Amino acid sequence: MEYVVASLILLAVLIVGAVGLVVPRLRRRELPPSEQTGAGTTTLERPPVIPPVEELPPLVERPAPVEEEPAAPSLETPEPTAGRLVRLRARLSRSQSVFGRGLLSVLSRDHLDEDAWEEIEDSLISADVGVEASQVLVERLRERVRVLGTRTVAEVRAQLAEELTAALEPELDRSLKTSPHDGRPAVVLVVGVNGAGKTTTCGKIARVLVADGRTVLLGAADTFRAAAAEQLATWGERVGAETVRGPEGGDPASVAFDAVKRGIDVGVDTVLIDTAGRLQNKIGLMDELGKVKRVVEKHGSVDETLLILDATTGQNGLEQARVFTEAVEVTGVVLTKLDGTAKGGIVIAVQRKLGIPVKLVGLGEGPDDLAPFEPAAFVEALLGSDA
Numbered sequence: 001m002e003y004v005v006a007s008l009i010l011l012a013v014l015i016v017g018a019v020g021l022v023v024p025r026l027r028r029r030e031l032p033p034s035e036q037t038g039a040g041t042t043t044l045e046r047p048p049v050i051p052p053v054e055e056l057p058p059l060v061e062r063p064a065p066v067e068e069e070p071a072a073p074s075l076e077t078p079e080p081t082a083g084r085l086v087r088l089r090a091r092l093s094r095s096q097s098v099f100g101r102g103l104l105s106v107l108s109r110d111h112l113d114e115d116a117w118e119e120i121e122d123s124l125i126s127a128d129v130g131v132e133a134s135q136v137l138v139e140r141l142r143e144r145v146r147v148l149g150t151r152t153v154a155e156v157r158a159q160l161a162e163e164l165t166a167a168l169e170p171e172l173d174r175s176l177k178t179s180p181h182d183g184r185p186a187v188v189l190v191v192g193v194n195g196a197g198k199t200t201t202c203g204k205i206a207r208v209l210v211a212d213g214r215t216v217l218l219g220a221a222d223t224f225r226a227a228a229a230e231q232l233a234t235w236g237e238r239v240g241a242e243t244v245r246g247p248e249g250g251d252p253a254s255v256a257f258d259a260v261k262r263g264i265d266v267g268v269d270t271v272l273i274d275t276a277g278r279l280q281n282k283i284g285l286m287d288e289l290g291k292v293k294r295v296v297e298k299h300g301s302v303d304e305t306l307l308i309l310d311a312t313t314g315q316n317g318l319e320q321a322r323v324f325t326e327a328v329e330v331t332g333v334v335l336t337k338l339d340g341t342a343k344g345g346i347v348i349a350v351q352r353k354l355g356i357p358v359k360l361v362g363l364g365e366g367p368d369d370l371a372p373f374e375p376a377a378f379v380e381a382l383l384g385s386d387a
């Protein structure tokens, strides 16, 4: 019996000893290794490691982030050209106050005496219609009112509209020659003084053509202003049109030549060439534009030469325009910035003085603020509906 008790005690001591040896080892293994455990150092218990905030499970389940597709270069769809002038008529509000409110309020007076007719003539002149054209217009209107005995405002308005429309020569051909022919693209030269809106208008015309289903290539022959080629290329990219450029300060004629060649090679419908418009002197300008035209014509004739005129420069612009018409054969005028002037009558003066049809009008800085010019719709917009 005593022998059994002694054995049990011995067994208990052995178990306690074994547990005492194993447990500290296990504890030590659970702790991360201390940096220095040399003799004489005390190993302190480390605080529990708290995972950084971002590793904590979110309170609210967040949806898995959606992988964004790389943005594909999206092409813009320009507005259709039909009816643009009507849609943009409000842009003529400054000119409209002269024609619609000014002229019509005089014409609606009970007695149209000599002073009233003079006032009407002055209004037309100040709207840049031009002295001679204003006199002719007033004479014709005065005669009609006298012969027909017109009295109501609506009748006078209708007669004024007819006279203004007639002065804009509605029978002139205003179509743009932009269709390919003889197996090559149509070539359009864009000329005008710097700042008139040439590059912008080139870009807008490219959009007009694309809207009408044409393929276009742009030639940045304005090598004079560094940013012009960049500006033109940006317009082109927006509608998927390629731009041919040359070195800054390079020969404009050579860029124009390369652009037409490229247009023929890739088979576009129309090549639009933006030129530089330095007016340092007439001879220089004539030389430069003449050379561009001659060089381009090695590929075939130029189909359209559009002169860009800033409507806000009024009669001064007309003088500059004349220099261009002497340098190259201009086939159409684009009158820009009509939205920024009360002198919408300049359209009449331009056609009368230059004998060239206004084909397009710029009515703002937006990409589609360029409208085909339609005399009757333009006059309606000038006279407004509040007459």
Ligand SMILES: Nc1nc2c(ncn2[C@@H]2O[C@H](COP(=O)(O)OP(=O)(O)OP(=O)(O)O)[C@@H](O)[C@H]2O)c(=O)[nH]1
Binding pocket: 192, 193, 194, 195, 196, 197, 198, 199, 200, 201, 222, 225, 228, 276, 277, 336, 337, 338, 339, 340, 361, 362, 363, 364, 365, 369
């Ligand atoms: N309000 C208004 N601004 C216009 C119109 N057309 C062009 N502009 C502005 O006129 C300024 C000059 O236009 P550009 O196209 O750079 O003129 P540019 O003739 O090419 O000038 P250069 O490249 O220096 O020869 C720009 O700020 C255009 O946004 C328009 O119809 N209305």
